[in-house]
Amino acid sequence: MFETIAIVKAYLTYKQSVGETNCIIEQLYQQCLHYIANISNNYCVAGVDNIKKEVLTCQNKEAIQSLFENTRSIRNYDKSIAVTEDEIKSAISLSRMAPSACNRQPVKVYYTMDPIKNVGISKLIPGNRGFENEIPNFLVVTSAKNFFGLFEYNQWFVNGGIFLGYLRLALQTVNLGSCIFQWSLRSDEKSLRTLCGIPENEAIVAIVGIGHYANESYCIKAQRKSVDEYISKF
Ligand SMILES: Cc1cc2nc3c(=O)[nH]c(=O)nc-3n(C[C@H](O)[C@H](O)[C@H](O)COP(=O)(O)O)c2cc1C
Incomplete structure (x- = not known):
């Protein structure tokens, strides 16, 4: 529920940033906030991160x-x-x-x-x-x-x-x-x-x-298949 509310908040913030409003969703959002009054505003994150290469x-x-x-x-x-x-x-x-x-x-x-x-x-x-x-x-x-x-x-x-x-x-x-x-x-x-x-x-x-780990671990050799055996190019 908290994540859903965070997503709605991120949506409204985005809409605001492009100059749009949606009164019905805004109203519903305010009602939801009422139910989670004791939870911090940042309890859940939502929206988009732009991550550098x-x-x-x-x-x-x-x-x-x-x-x-x-x-x-x-x-x-x-x-x-x-x-x-x-x-x-x-x-x-x-x-x-x-x-x-x-x-x-x-x-x-x-x-x-x-x-x-x-x-x-x-x-x-x-x-x-x-x-x-x-x-x-x-x-x-x-x-x-x-x-x-x-x-x-x-x-x-x-x-x-x-x-x-x-x-x-x-x-x-x-x-x-x-x-x-x-x-x-x-x-x-x-x-x-x-x-x-x-x-x-x-x-x-x-x-x-x-x-x-012990000083030495006894491990089975567990041979892996070759990449060629793993793949099937079609
Ligand atoms: C789903 C799963 C079940 C496994 N069950 C057992 C098990 O019941 N007993 C065991 O000794 N090793 C078990 N293994 C470990 C495998 O034997 C081991 O991952 C595989 O032989 C490859 O060896 P490695 O993990 O040392 O590379 C299991 C591994 C997986 C992923």
Whole structure:
């Protein structure tokens, strides 16, 4: 609602700047303001930014390239260094820049700092056999199905998957290793929902194990297909 009001305000400001007025919308806008009297005028931003080419152009290509080239799924951690909430929030702050359909931002990230509950999550993950005791913390990424219409079936997973990709790189940026875990139909969804307090309207996209890098991480080689195998020119 606040973003809608901000958009209407940006629209009216633009119309004013080109010498036009729209009394009906202006009146509706004033009525809406009445309902949000306690919210600051700048709570939401809307309108258009004109961004210079030099801002959009990558300034540190080597660092970004290294981020992409050295990102790996990490399955062993230095558990003597505790993950902090600040680190988790910093990574989520960067990941918020992930694009989403109509900027709907359907994603939510559930986490706990309670080691026993983290063990509880680990026990529910189907794909961590053999290293189920190695990962100290987990992030459960969900996506709200009710943010999408009938003809947008499964789009919650598309939006959630894009967020996941951003999250993995963001975690590496704040020096946390991570491994994404599939949440499948075979998983004990009821137990995970109860443990984390996830409502039914949110689809579980994946669970991400996180922690501080050990001095050495054992990573599977995970050969990538060549660019030629990825493409199909037509
Ligand atoms: C959606 C998704 C589900 C995954 N599920 C698991 C899993 O259950 N167990 C696991 O050990 N790794 C899992 N992975 C990690 C992949 O095995 C890994 O990304 C892939 O082998 C490439 O290796 P890399 O990430 O080290 O480059 C998953 C990754 C994604 C994106």
